[in-house]
Amino acid sequence: MPDDLFAELVGLLPVGVFALDDDGRVVLWNAAAERLTGRPSNDTVGRHVLGNGASGPAEPEPAAAVFGSSTVAGILEDLRAGRPFSRRLPATADRPWPLYVRVVPGPRDTVLGVLQDVGDKDAADEAFGLLDALWETAPVGLAYFDAELRYRRVNGAVFDMDGGSPDERLGRTLEEVHGAVGAAIAEDLRAVLSDGRSRTDVLVQGRLWHGRGPFQEWRTHYHPVRGPDGAVVGAGVVLVEVTGAEQTRKALAQAAAQREHALNRYQSLVEATSAAVWIREADGRAVRDAPGLRAITGQSAEEHRGWGFLDAVHPVHRAEFAASWRAAATADPAAVFVRSYRLRTAEGGYRWFRTRAVPVHSGGRVVEWVGTETDIDVNMRARERLAVLAEATHAMNAALDPEGELVALAESVVPQFADLCRVFLLDPDPLSRVWSSPAASGSPGERRLTGRRSVTRRAPGIPTMPGSHERFVFSGDHPVARSARGTAPLLIHVPDTTASAWQPPPDQAGWAAETGAHSMLVAPVLSGGAVVAALLLIACADRAPYTEDDLALVRELATRASVAVENAVAFQQSREVSLALQNAMLTEPPCFPGVEIEARYRPAAAQLHVGGDWYDAFALPSGDLAVGVGDVEGHDLPAAATMGQLRSMLRGLAHDSEAAPSVVLGKLDRVLSGLDVTRFTTLVYGRLTPTEGGAVFRWSNAGHPAPILVGPDGEPQLLTGRVDVVLGVEPAAPRHDREARIPPGSTLLLYTDGLFERRRDHGDTAGAALLELVRQAVPLPLPAFCDRLVQAGIADTGDDIVVLALRVAAEPG
Template sequence: MPEPQLTPEVFDRAVVAIALTAGPEHRMVYYNDAFRDLFGDRPLGAPAREAFTEPGTERLLATLDAVLTDGTARQVTAHRTLGCPTGGTAHRHFVYSCSPAATRYGPGILAAAIDTTAELHSALEAERQSAERLEALQRYEALMAAAAQMVWVVRPDGTARELVPGWEELTGQPFAEAAGLGWLDVVHPREREATAARWAAATRDLPSVFDHTFRVRSAAGGYRHVRSRAVPVLHEERGHEWIGTTRDIEDQWHARLRERLLARAGAVTEAERAEDAFTALASTLVPDLTDVCAVYLLPGPDAADDEVVATRIASVARPGLPPVPPLDRQTFTLGEHARKAVTDRVPTLLRFPDGAIPAGAVPEISARWLHDTRATSLTLLPIVVDGAVVALAATAGCEGAPAPGPADIDLQHEVLQRAQAPLRQALALQRARHAAVVLQRALLTTPPALGGAAVAARYQPGSRNAEVGGDWYDAFTLPDGSLAMTIGDVAGHDLAAATTMGQLRAMLRSIAYTRGQAHTPADTLRELDTAAEGLGVGSFATAVHARLVRHGADGGWEMEWANAGHPPPVLLPVDGPPRLLSAEDADVPLCVDPRRPRVTHRHPVGPGETLLFYTDGLVEVPGEHLGDGIARLCEAAAAARRRPLADLCEHLVTGVADVRDDIAVIAFRPDPPGRVAVGRAAPGAGSGGRP
């Protein structure tokens, strides 16, 4: 019985590509539409070798030969690829099978092919995306590892986990304890509240990026700056979560701070007053490195004496702390710790319970302030200029602040050493001050002791430059038993002014002492003016010169005086308002025109009344009318009129808040009625006359 022959037309509508070959040359005798879509048109009747000429068809021809030879069907499941015949996708992929078949053309092969292009492309795309994701992940992990960042995620329920660990290594706090808001426990106490508020605002308002820099307690001790950056990831159903990084930036932060502070310290310029230069220098440390900085000037290079007395010259505190004590030239003897810092020339850190300041570290008034602000540490830093320790700076952390770390202390010391030029000037001013004080003490003698009256004086050098100028006072007994009393002011605030003052004072003393009773105060000032011009001593100066003579049996005195352009004397009665002893037409100052006439004025000074001579430093305030200052002096003097004379002078001088100019005061007071005056010294004549 003949073998059934295959009728290929049954495959015309099949979705699988079908082709039929016949004979040993595998001539193409049939293919359907699906075959044409997959492979394109092929010549019917042509051998397979001519019908399929694409590279790689040798595998197909070998399969056809094998099937025809042994009659065994074969499948090729590995994807085969050929160029697309109709454009579109660059390549088509397929698998196929070959089976023996009997055809009307004789023995042949039925070939069936399945298009796997879409399937293979999907698999390849998935593989490509998977590879890209893997590569991106590898790059991200490498980047995170290289940047030494901690990576974390906070889930919508508030729980957190680390993706790239490091929190415990940095802070010593296990990350499990940092979940929620536990991480705030290691944030610097002064920054904890602000940091918590920033995070709460971020979780509430969902900004595009949370970015905040703060300090955390280090596992190794001290605090380090970190920067946290995070972004919210929104989920419609589950709420939002945060993914972020935290990075230790202490080294970068410290480097930027160092550059900024050193630039600020280098910008400190030479100031008119040493206080201004040291205040500007202290301000470079506050508040970036410390809460408060005070500078204490030492008496000489390296302070080699057994007892070293330093003077507070500058104080600066951060906003939010109480005002620092005013600069009233507080002095203190350096204690053990302060002396060690000066001797060893290295910073000394003192830690102590809140407010328990070690004795001798700072003046008592500063120690009380530090106690009230709950200081917990004090750093003593020697300031060296030209190889000598000229000052000691003290910085402190207040309100329970942690002590500074070694890097912060080193930076404080480096900044203080940066402003060498103004500090060198301060050292020169210190030396000039010492010479000026010696000169001033030599020129300003103690007022004489009188029977029946008291004389007291007080001199306060100005706080600028060399702290010496042309202000002077004088009082001495004349041969006839009367009292000569003078107040004067030479223009200038330097050693030249002080030298001129000394010359004028000596000449006036000589003229007043030798001319006799008939010589009036106006005559004395006129002769002084002439001699100053002739000897080339001339320098603009003002003065009041008076002679006081006992008058009557009631203990009163008669005063005659001349005023060369000086603020008027004040007469303070036992009761009632003070009086200014002024004239309508005041005489011109000294060294202006010796030929101008001068006038002598007269006025009684009754028992118990007080006569005040003073220089303008006591009453003059820049930008204010001089009359306002004189009125203020009269009010203060009236309120203190019952005090002993020396105490009154001290009270008036110390009542000046900012002693920018020299101040000289000399006062005279006849004894009140009923007091025995013969043979006793004037009250306060010794202590009240000290410069």
């Protein structure tokens, strides 16, 4: 084709065309290139743009001004590598519209290029912006790979699904980033690059990041990406994570199989346990028949319907059970309902059952209840027996005398275990307690059991039993007489069908018919090998009849009552000894001229009425008044005995000597230690000497709380001073005396630490509280003053308390 014709055709093309020679100069710049770039041909052709021309650096190269230096560099790089160059050029100030440029090697070492307007600037920018926004905000993962399957672009959804960052992906292959799973995806992408066909809905699963990531599943879609010439230049990937969905699908399939299995199993369960399974409406009513439950209660279908099933519940439990069942049926959210209660059986009695109901949901609401009834009577009766045994044992241990223990036993078993309990106390005289002779009984061959007293406890609603008076006489065939004679418990059902059947008197038979008495337990109580009492327990009306298991319980109750009675007898004996010891040692204070004396004693072991604390006041031959308050370690009979020895020794040593209190205490300490009487005793001992202006008190303190002196003004003060070591620790240690004047109208108080001591007393608040108590009480007469101190209860140790108060008479007028 002639060159001029070719030049004319090129000039008519609607796209810009340019050419560069092998020296890098522009040899072709058609009219469209002039229009698109704003650079005239005569100012462009012949100019150098590839860096090896003669143009000076101060004059910008025309092509560089059009394309930009980075674009020129890109053209050079791709052409030298033998690759065509394609790029979209953004608008500039001189050229306010974008261009598309494509450069390829031409014939005879030339370079041919095409410039094309990509459209209106605003429309193009908006289109590209929308495409970029769609790419980044797509709810699915989007990725683009070049022909070598290297990451070129990835949207944010991929990072959300799989983690990582752009730097960890871009420019790298799938195998480099993800290992085995990446290789599997790359294999599918190579097939797309090879044949140019899409692959859709490909399931991929595994762990990314060379196995370090969590297990995931993806639905992937692979598509070829083509260049302007239609050639496949890369591949695009659309991926959706379906890990949860796949697991849900599998779980639903598994749940469907399990549900079918559960339905089959439930049907088998209902068939196997139809006597205890029922179905009720969402509000708790019984609409469907429950043959299994009705077989237990004996109700008809009509009696059971609606709320009729509640009529079979024991009256004691009915109101509470009905209220809790209605509340559970209407609760939101509904929960499993479990209750234990007594249920009337078809045989007429009551047994313990446990009901368990489970709500059945559909569409987010309860549509019905499925429940079971389980017979737990044996277990509940066993628990009831254990509870009765524990309560009876506790009640008997709390009593302090044999009769009180047996009364406590009766009160603990009614109404929990019996409707009526009688305790018969037999005659205490051994000759009267044996069986009376035929002559004494009035009937030949009949031997009777007599007793001096009986105690009766009845459940609410049970009328008084005839013959429930204190004195009793039983015929030889009476169950109580038979049990006492054989020293063994008996179980008797009414009517008694045994060989030695006993028929009650008419009035007691009428009482049994009125109350519905049907069974009774009798057991003897022994002490020292002899029967001292008998227990009679009666079950009436709808209470379950007594069984052999209940007979074992009453046998154990009688055994424990026997032990309690023997302990109480021993306690009474100890108490009598204690009272005698107390009367011997804690005598009334003497009468002393001009001085009023009051003493109070309260032991920690209140049952024994004696302990280790003590007081004493006695006149000396010199005319002085000797006073002492001591505390022997312990709260029992040995402590009381030691206290008695110490008190007697102190009296003897003080009465035989006119020595100072410190000398008397020194002698007492050496005697106690030498005879090994005690190892730890505190004591205040002193002498009160009358004077014309009141009295003088001289004392010595062996580790005891300091005395308190309240002057005529009513203000108390501690008589402090040197406190020596306690008795029984260091007999050779020196002891000291203190002396204080006691004005007329003053009160001197000696006491033990049980009056004020507290377990936790930070800052000596107990001592301050004691002084305040004395200040408030001292205006009272001396007996009331002492009573007030003992009854105030500012201490919390439960220790013995001793108070010895001396009030010097006020001056006349």
